[in-house]
Amino acid sequence: MRLEAVGRRYRARGPWVLRGIDLDVPEGALLRVEGGNGSGKSTLLRLLAGIDVPTTGRITGRPRTAYVPERFAATLPFDAAGYLVHMGRVHGLCGRQAAARTEEWLERFGITGFAGTALDRLSKGTAQKVAVAQALLAEPELLVLDEAWAGLDTAARALLDEAVTERVAAGGTAVYVDHDPRRLAEAVPRRHRVAAGRLTDGPGGADEMARVVIEAEGTGEPPAALPPHSWTAGPAAGAPGLLRIRVPADRADAALRALLDADPPWHIRAVRSTGGTSPSGAVR
Known part of the structure; x- marks a missing residue:
């Protein structure tokens, strides 16, 4: 999915809420949108979800999408x-x-x-x-969450964290806004900041977003050394005995070693990069 020169205002001569937004939303990505109150975060999420339409520019390649608004009607x-x-x-x-x-x-x-x-x-x-x-x-390809954790109890927030990481590990994409700076931080989201109607990369931007997806086949439990919330297994990944792992590029070698050193070892079926810079070594 791609946003090209997207702008949005709500009256013909009204102020621009967003302007000149260029954004790639790749498969298997976790994107956090940040910014102050009234900066245009919610407008951007509504555009991504297809709830709103651009005044200028275009959005192409929108996948099957589900949206949780800031306020549920x-x-x-x-x-x-x-x-x-x-x-x-x-x-x-x-x-x-x-x-x-x-x-x-x-x-x-x-x-x-x-x-x-x-x-x-x-x-x-x-x-x-x-x-x-x-x-x-419905296991959407794109999950858009605008303060979706607000109002949930602790157990439900943890369940939503788990569900988001499961969707991303399975190849889906999630874009979210949340007031808690620690939300999904362990998953190393790609961060974008909205300010004065413009979009910029924040900490954890494109270079830090490099990911490696490893598909492995085997038996038994996944190795304990794998990063938490990084994998899906069995039918969730498409086939019994199939493990799909999605990790930051700098942890890919450790994940491969954990799989190959397991008893019995896991067979590595595929390794691919999903964004940012390519990992070093054999997992390009």
Whole structure:
């Protein structure tokens, strides 16, 4: 997905909220958007999600996308389960899949007891869990999260952290805004800052975003030496016994050694770089 010379203003002669935005959003990337209040972060995320359209410039290559807004509109005429099934169908799932994944995510967030509760009668925290669940249940290629952690309890925030890293490890892309500077910091997100309507790379920019994806085949548990939250296994990665690992480039050699030194060793099927500078050594 690519944004080219994108600008947005809301009146013909009104001020530019964003202007001259050029941004590549590659597959398998984790992007954090930062900036002060009113800087245009939410506008940028709405453009990425397709909720808003540019005034100037163009956006190409948008993948299948799910979006969690800063404020969830809980006035829709659904109960929690009905809304999730409906959104599953909007995201392209068949009725049976949508119902099964609705049940799964209600259970994962611990809100099965609210399945039949009208959205406008849910607490703010429970409504936010429903908003997050609708974005996750269809396993989108692009996940856009605008302060999605706000209003969630500690366990639900940890679950969302895990779900985001799972999506990225599986080859999806996530773009997020969050007030906590430590949010997903272990995953080394690529950072962009919005200021005065312009977009710049922040700490953790393109060079620090170099990633290596390793696909390996084997049996047994993944080696304990692998970085936490860096891998998906089994059916989540596409085949039984298949492990897909996504690590910063400077940790790729250590991940390969851990796989090859395991007992029994894992067979390395593929190694590829996904952005930034190429890693050194044999994993180019």
